[in-house]
Amino acid sequence: MLYFIEQCLNGVQLGMLLFLLAAGLTLVFGIMDLVNLAHGSLYMIGAYFAATFAALTGSFVLAAVLALIATLVVGMAVEVIVMRRLYGRDHLDHVLGTFGLILFFNELVRLIWGPAGMTLPLPAEMLTAVQVLPGIYYPVYRLVIIVVTLAVAAALYLFIMRTRIGMLIRAGASNREMVGALGVNIKLLYTLVFGLGAALAGFAGLMQAPILTVQIGMGENILILAFVVIIIGGIGSIRGAFVASVFVGIVDTIGRAFLPDLLRTVLNENAAATLGPSLSSMLIYMLMAAVLVFRPEGLFPASRR
Amino acid sequence: MTARITPRNAAVVALLIILALVPVYCALTGGTFALSLFTRIVIFALAAVALNLVMGFGGMVSFGHAAFLGLGGYTVGILAKEGVGSGFVQWPLALLVSALFALGVGALSLRTRGVYFIMITLAFAQMAYYVASGLDRYGGDDGLTIYHRSTFAGVIDLSNKTQFYYLCLALLIAAVYLVSRLVNSRFGLVIQGARSNERRMRALGFPTFRYKLTCFVISGVLCGLAGVLLANHTDFISPAIMHWTRSGDLIVMAVLGGMGTVMGPVIGAVTLLLLEEGLSRVTEYWPIILGPLILLVVLFARGGIDGVLARPGRG
Numbered sequence: 001m002l003y004f005i006e007q008c009l010n011g012v013q014l015g016m017l018l019f020l021l022a023a024g025l026t027l028v029f030g031i032m033d034l035v036n037l038a039h040g041s042l043y044m045i046g047a048y049f050a051a052t053f054a055a056l057t058g059s060f061v062l063a064a065v066l067a068l069i070a071t072l073v074v075g076m077a078v079e080v081i082v083m084r085r086l087y088g089r090d091h092l093d094h095v096l097g098t099f100g101l102i103l104f105f106n107e108l109v110r111l112i113w114g115p116a117g118m119t120l121p122l123p124a125e126m127l128t129a130v131q132v133l134p135g136i137y138y139p140v141y142r143l144v145i146i147v148v149t150l151a152v153a154a155a156l157y158l159f160i161m162r163t164r165i166g167m168l169i170r171a172g173a174s175n176r177e178m179v180g181a182l183g184v185n186i187k188l189l190y191t192l193v194f195g196l197g198a199a200l201a202g203f204a205g206l207m208q209a210p211i212l213t214v215q216i217g218m219g220e221n222i223l224i225l226a227f228v229v230i231i232i233g234g235i236g237s238i239r240g241a242f243v244a245s246v247f248v249g250i251v252d253t254i255g256r257a258f259l260p261d262l263l264r265t266v267l268n269e270n271a272a273a274t275l276g277p278s279l280s281s282m283l284i285y286m287l288m289a290a291v292l293v294f295r296p297e298g299l300f301p302a303s304r305r
Numbered sequence: 306m307t308a309r310i311t312p313r314n315a316a317v318v319a320l321l322i323i324l325a326l327v328p329v330y331c332a333l334t335g336g337t338f339a340l341s342l343f344t345r346i347v348i349f350a351l352a353a354v355a356l357n358l359v360m361g362f363g364g365m366v367s368f369g370h371a372a373f374l375g376l377g378g379y380t381v382g383i384l385a386k387e388g389v390g391s392g393f394v395q396w397p398l399a400l401l402v403s404a405l406f407a408l409g410v411g412a413l414s415l416r417t418r419g420v421y422f423i424m425i426t427l428a429f430a431q432m433a434y435y436v437a438s439g440l441d442r443y444g445g446d447d448g449l450t451i452y453h454r455s456t457f458a459g460v461i462d463l464s465n466k467t468q469f470y471y472l473c474l475a476l477l478i479a480a481v482y483l484v485s486r487l488v489n490s491r492f493g494l495v496i497q498g499a500r501s502n503e504r505r506m507r508a509l510g511f512p513t514f515r516y517k518l519t520c521f522v523i524s525g526v527l528c529g530l531a532g533v534l535l536a537n538h539t540d541f542i543s544p545a546i547m548h549w550t551r552s553g554d555l556i557v558m559a560v561l562g563g564m565g566t567v568m569g570p571v572i573g574a575v576t577l578l579l580l581e582e583g584l585s586r587v588t589e590y591w592p593i594i595l596g597p598l599i600l601l602v603v604l605f606a607r608g609g610i611d612g613v614l615a616r617p618g619r620g
Contacts, residue, residue: 097603104596278439
């Protein structure tokens with residue numbers, strides 16, 4: 001039972017991280033109708049920036065802030081130089097163009113930081129574990145991830161729903177021509193939204209960096225997970241992305257933790273050992289395929305006409 | 306129909322002649338590197354032709370075609386490991402497996418469209434990827450070495466590099482011929498009609514779902530065949546062949562050469578792989594050039610290389 005609660009917390013933590021990635025992805029997708037495969041590259045770049053700044057400044061928090069700003073700038077630059085030209089194109093063009101960007105960014109990182117990975121050390125006070133429930137100790141840093149991401153999610157919600165820029169973003173999502181016709185600088189708005197998405201991805205990268213190593217291609221597999229999230233949640237829906245992130249995070253973590261044992265009760269040892277890991281990796285893709293077959297627009301489709 | 310000499314026809318003919326003469330060149334110079342490279346190119350061209358059938362003509366952007374490469378390859382690899390070395394068993398079985406997978410995936414995926422189709426095909430490919438990673442008996446993540454290429458009872462010797470190359474080339478040409486006949490047939494016209502306006506095709510009484518599913522299965526089988534060849538070429542198979550970036554490579558080939566044209570994917574595969582090879586000699590960091598190059602093609606050369614060749618001369 002204790003193990004189960006711990007795994008649930010791990011699932012929530014993964015879900016929070018996925019939400020950071022998925023939120024940017026779904027914003028860009030929902031508002032600019034852009035499929036951005038290079039989102040994972042921004043995640044990677046955020047992590048590299050954070051590791052570099054941490055080595056320079058010696059402060060984790062300062063490094064995080066600097067890395068966020070740097071990723072925001074990179075994101076906006078990418079939007080101005082490349083993405084802007086892809087709006088209104090076929091989704092296939094997006095897939096292809098941003099696929100080219102992935103190649104470019106991976107190589108650029110190899111050129112600048114070298115092929116070896118980096119580590120982002122945590123400050124000492126985050127290395128301990130706290131007692132979250134009687135008898136359950138949980139690493140402080142993972143709790144920090146959960147809390148900080150929840151705060152970001154809340155801030156994002158307020159930003160989108162309660163501010164003027166947020167209102168324009170929502171308006172741009174439902175009818176971009178009309179917003180443009182009303183005299184809003186839609187180009188600038190798009191650059192801002194893309195930068196915001198990039199910063200969120202970079203944030204996810206730098207938060208994950210201390211747990212995993214910072215390495216080239218680190219964004220590629222998690223990017224696919226983030227796509228699963230936004231497809232399940234419904235494209236363009238932040239709320240859907242949030243629910244689906246937590247759902248996917250928990251299903252993935254719990255599946256990995258318990259499915260092999262569960263299989264052992266119905267199958268023989270050998271078959272379970274073979275089947276367990278693959279089946280638990282496949283779980284979320286099966287989930288997504290099932291959702292798409294029964295709800296082709298995702299669970300919380302953003303209303304559009 | 307009279308064939309006129311256009312830049313496009315000339316390029317296609319020149320390409321075919323070059324492809325046919327590669328072994329001769331290797332025999333004259335005594336090196337086998339070019340032969341190995343071009344075998345790989347021809348095999349990927351076959352996979353790109355397969356993808357183009359659904360993507361270019363059918364408008365179904367499959368982001369999971371690498372799964373078929375893996376299915377074909379793994380069927381060969383697993384049978385070889387279990388002692389079944391005959392190509393007469395391996396190959397039909399590999400194609401059957403690919404067809405069944407395509408049937409299942411297609412039946413579910415074709416209920417969605419647009420970007421959802423892209424993502425659901427990706428999801429199925431990821432599942433195949435993880436199944437392969439979990440096959441401990443067959444190498445798991447590390448992959449499986451294939452010690453004996455498929456045997457064909459003396460009809461053809463796949464270990465002979467030249468014979469194997471010509472087999473691949475023959476299969477590629479056969480596939481291109483099949484696709485060209487297919488897209489100009491009634492079947493192909495229905496598929497292309499469904500791409501431009503599916504609702505209208507249905508209103509005309511065509512059960513488009515069945516047509517699209519058939520098209521998807523044919524494409525899957527052709528791509529599975531490429532997988533069979535690839536496994537025989539590299540004598541090795543690993544889950545990496547099904548990684549989603551591999552599916553991306555196939556899309557790049559099809560679009561680079563010119564989507565929705567019969568020869569486009571072949572041109573694309575040749576160009577991309579030669580470019581990779583050439584750039585990797587210039588600099589270790591070759592993708593830093595290749596990436597933006599792909600981006601430029603997307604932005605400025607719509608219709609790919611074939612589109613540029615087919616464009617009437619300016620001025």
